[in-house]
Amino acid sequence: MNKFFVVGFLMVAGSIFSADNEVYIDQSGATVDIDVEQLGSGNLIGGTASIPGTVTALDLDVTSATIDINQIGNLNKFLGDITSDTYTGFFEFDGDSNTFNIQTDPTNTFGADNSNIFVDVTGNTNNLTLNQATAALASQLDLDWIINGGGNTITASIDADGATNYMNLDGNDNNVTFDGDGYAGQFFKLEHTGGSRTFNVNQQSTLDNDWLRIISNGSNGTVCVNQNDQGTSTSC
Numbered sequence: 001m002n003k004f005f006v007v008g009f010l011m012v013a014g015s016i017f018s019a020d021n022e023v024y025i026d027q028s029g030a031t032v033d034i035d036v037e038q039l040g041s042g043n044l045i046g047g048t049a050s051i052p053g054t055v056t057a058l059d060l061d062v063t064s065a066t067i068d069i070n071q072i073g074n075l076n077k078f079l080g081d082i083t084s085d086t087y088t089g090f091f092e093f094d095g096d097s098n099t100f101n102i103q104t105d106p107t108n109t110f111g112a113d114n115s116n117i118f119v120d121v122t123g124n125t126n127n128l129t130l131n132q133a134t135a136a137l138a139s140q141l142d143l144d145w146i147i148n149g150g151g152n153t154i155t156a157s158i159d160a161d162g163a164t165n166y167m168n169l170d171g172n173d174n175n176v177t178f179d180g181d182g183y184a185g186q187f188f189k190l191e192h193t194g195g196s197r198t199f200n201v202n203q204q205s206t207l208d209n210d211w212l213r214i215i216s217n218g219s220n221g222t223v224c225v226n227q228n229d230q231g232t233s234t235s236c
Helices: none
Strands: 002-009 026-039 059-072 077-094 099-104 115-122 127-132 138-148 153-170 175-182 186-193 197-205 211-217 221-227
Touching (some): 099 115, 175 186, 197 211, 211 221
Parallel strands (some): 026 059, 059 077, 077 099, 077 115, 115 138, 153 186, 186 211, 197 221
């Protein structure tokens, strides 16, 4: 197994000196264990559409992976492609206006089966996007979110049979968009506290059952739910 650990620090002395950390990872092989921690603001783990230093990659082409990412600070970015059959991911972000944008096995190289993903976010106005198995269906996914803060945007597109998606969301003005596709059914549970929320849920398991549970405590906002197993088209 390949294993590496990266720690990044940002130091600022008034307006005299400032620097952003950038991490470039391009890994292939059977298994890999990756642990990356960045402290400070304006840091980047590339890379789909990486910038500011034109860093590309975070490109993982492996059959099995364990990935632990911690970014503590504001305006940080974690971007990239994870091409793996099975992986365990722990992604933690503490701060405001951070960007998390990951797609898993977008070309259906391995199938993205049996992944276990945990996303832990504390902060406001963060933009979080997770696309799992975007080119073909995967088998099984255990996805958990814990998000504390307001004004966050969460977008998840899950193409997986038998996926479970649990989201615990606490804060005002949060926006959740979830699109789930598959043949063996999916389960999505959203527990929320806060006002002025917007939830858009599409579950479209072909000729199978989908399960949805939303518990929301707060005032104002809109909720749109569309469940369709190849029946008559519906919309909100």
